[in-house]
Amino acid sequence: MNKSKTLRTVFIQRFIFVLAIYQIVRIGFYFYNQSFFPEINAQVFVGGLLFDLSVLGYINILFAIFHLLPSKFQQNKTYQNFLFYSFFIVNGIFICLNFVDFEYFRFVGRRSSFSMITAEGMSNEIGGLIVSYFVDYWMIPVFVALTFTLFWLGLKQIKYRNVKTSSNFISTASLLFMVILLFTAGRGIDRKPLSIVDASKFGPIGTSALVLNTPFTVLKTLSKKESLKEVNYFSEEEANTIFNPIQSFSYENSNKKNVVLLILESFGRENIQRGQTPFLDSLIQKSYFFENGFANGKLSIDAVPSTISSVPSLMNKSFISSSYAVNNVYGLPKILKDNGYNTSFFHGAFNGSQNFDQYASVAGFDHYYGKNEYKGSESFDGKWGVFDEDFLQFFAKELTTFKQPFFTTLFTISSHAPFTIPKKYKGKFPKGTTEIHESIAYTDSALKKFFESAEKMPWFNNTIFVITADHTSSTGEESEYKNNVGKFRIPILFYVPNDASMVKIDENNFQQIDILPSLVDYLQLNTKLISYGKSYKSEQDFVVNYLDNIYNLEMGDYYLAFDGTKSLGLYNWKKDTLLKDNLIKKEPETKEKMERFIKAYIQSFNHRVLKNQLTIQ
Structure with missing residues (x-):
């Protein structure tokens, strides 16, 4: 006969067990994700x-x-059975959330938020992607099943049939x-209540995702509102002397070439x-290539x-999915439209995917072309949208119908997980060493065919082509691409x-937000704007x-890691690519200079x- 005990004891045992599962x-x-x-x-x-105690505390108060x-x-x-099954189901669901990030972390570099979990902006794609997730990453469902089995069997060992009051x-x-x-x-x-930011207090730089758990980050981001806060490191006047985003451009003559901006999915450095x-390698040789190019985010929507x-x-x-997405911005579409340009945005995925169409409207594009507007042979990849070759x-062809000068942006899709390429190309491209490489090779081939077609167009010789990746793929084997410097390194080039x-290898640090002021500078447009980047002609190097x-x-x-309050690390990233030698104590003047800059910037x-106030008032 089972020894009787109180439900208080049963609850404590259950709570400790679920904590052990975490x-x-x-x-x-x-x-x-050991690498x-x-x-x-x-x-x-610790x-x-x-x-874990934080999220389990909130989840289990009702229990x-x-x-x-x-x-x-x-x-x-x-009643006892109700408590058992409800405890298992509710806590089991939250445990399951952790497994979402086993693979997704490799791409985004952090734990998922509520908007990521709910696939905000990807309602059309989510069905096919879930199927692919279970097929391509079959080990994770196996881990889930094993964990649920362990959780079930462990809870069953906590006897509750003969409780006393x-x-x-x-x-x-x-x-x-x-x-x-x-x-x-x-x-x-x-x-203050425990927050996501507090994870950076524990362990070395770059381990916050290991400290956190996904249920915690999801619950903390349930609100649609982004918790951006005013900070006052300096007086406004002093901050502006350190960094001022207001930039003015003035020229006697303009250089109004067409602008074609190509954003390549996951084409990390x-x-x-x-x-x-x-093809891209050959194009680099005849372009203005930024050897040290960086993305400003880890997601396509960044x-x-x-x-x-x-x-x-x-x-x-x-920013696109935050409450600030509708803020006034004076970006390339509006700047170029003010200078007589026709503007358009192309994305071969489902219309509405990742809220690109919404942001294109806010940013000021005249036209948006998604999967719905595509005209051509049947070319659906079964998951995201139109294969890159056909959409390019x-x-x-569409560009030939536009009045010059025009500014257009195209975002590719085929080198996104699950990395599907057309059946006719299976076995035609090198597989490489990671799952993304075949689709990268396919998109590179599609890019080559696009340029072969574009070279025959009347607008080609009067055009500047800007090519950048949206972010890294985080599937490279090299360790230098897995730290907080390498996770953002991407190719960026201007081909004219x-x-x-405009044929040069530039060693200065260059980022996606530098593209706008660089184009304004190259096209010699007279304007005044807010930009958090700098022109490629600038002497600044950040x-x-x-x-x-x-x-x-x-x-x-140098690379500085700053958590909003203090500097965590300083490294000479060009010599110390694996970020092993922390120079904070060895080079205090460099640390002080960089910390002042990042504080003013934030x-x-x-x-x-x-x-x-992202526009000139």
């Missing part, structure tokens, strides 16, 4: 325990009340104590010049405002037919991006985004 899942997450965490310590797991309510019905077998006083006191304890665990014991991209509007991604929520040919002055609550600043040969960005 630790097992974290260890699994670490081993699945992304070359340096960890005990602090990582911090992880705090975040604590159900278990500890002073009443005779606690002994009812139906305590006195009303003891039950009431236990209930109040447990609710207070769980609430305290959920909130954290600091002056780790994927080019390694045999998979022969790349669009960065390249189009010179707005970096310095929030945990992407459609793109080339018949302009010898790059800023943000990942997992860390602001990353590259300035010259202060300006937060203020202007919050106050809707």
Whole structure:
């Protein structure tokens, strides 16, 4: 006969067991992504325990009340069964959320938010992508099944059939104590509630995703509103002397060439010049190529405002999907339209995908072309939209119908997971060493055919082509692409037919938000604007991006990691590509100079985004 015990004891045993499951899942997450965490310590797991206690505290407060309510019905077998199954189902669902990031983390470099989990902006694609996820990453569903089995069997070992009741006083006191304890665990014991940003306090740089758990980040981002806050490191006057985003351009004559901006899905620096991209490699040799090019975000939806509007991604929520997406911006579409340009945006995915059509409208494009507007042979990839080769040919034909000068942007899709290419090309391209390489080679071939068609067009010789990746793919084997510098390195180039002055390998640091002021400078347009980047002609040499609550600043040969309060690391990233030698104590003057810059930069960005001041008033 089972020894009787109180439901208070049952709840405590269940809570401790689910906490243990979270630790097992974290260890699994670490081993699945071990190459992304070359340096960890005990602090990582201590911090992880705090975040696990936090999310479990909030999730299980209601269960604590159900278990500890002073009443005779606690002994009812139906009620006991209800508590068992509901505890298993609810906690099981939240445990399952962690497995989403086993693979997704490799692409985005952080734990998922609520908008990521709910596939905001991808309602048309999500069905096919879920199927592909289970097929391509079959190990993860197996891990889920094994964890659920362990969770079920473990809970079954916590006997609950013969419970006894305590006195009303003891039950009431236990209930109040447990609710207070769980609430305290959920909130954290600091002056402010535990937040996603706090994860950076535990462990080395770049380990925040290991400290956190996905249920915590999802619950903390349930609100549509982004929690961007005013910061006042300096007076406004002093901040403007350090960094001022207001830029003026004045010329006697303009150089109004057509502008074609091509954003290549996942064409990270780790994927080019390694045999998979022969066409792009050849184009680099006759272009103005930025050897040290950087993305300003880790998601496709970060790349669009960065390249189009010179707005970096310095929030945990992407700018496009935040409450600031409708802020006034004076980006390339409006600037060029003011100078007589026809403007258009092309994306071969389903209309509405990733909210690109919405942002294209806000940014000021005249026309949007998605899968619905595509005209050509049947070319659906079964997941995202139109295969790159066919959509690029459609793109080339459409451009011939536009009045010159025109500005157009095209975003490719085929080198996105699940990396589908047309059946007729199976076995035609090198497989490479990771799953993305074949689709990278396919898109490179599609790009070549686009340029072969474009060269025959009357507008070709009067055009500047800007080519950039949206972000890295995070599937490269080299360790240098798995730290907070390498995770953002992408190819960026300007190709201008018949302009010898635009053939160069530029070693300065260059980022997506630099594209806008660089084009204004090259086209010699008279304008005044807000830009968080700088022209390719500028003597400034900085790059800023943000990942997992860390602001990353590259300035010259140095990289500074700043958490919003203090600097965490300083490295000579060009010599120390694996970021092993922290120079904070060795080079305090460099650290001080870079910290002043990033503080002024953050202060300006937060203020202007919050106050809707991204345009000249």
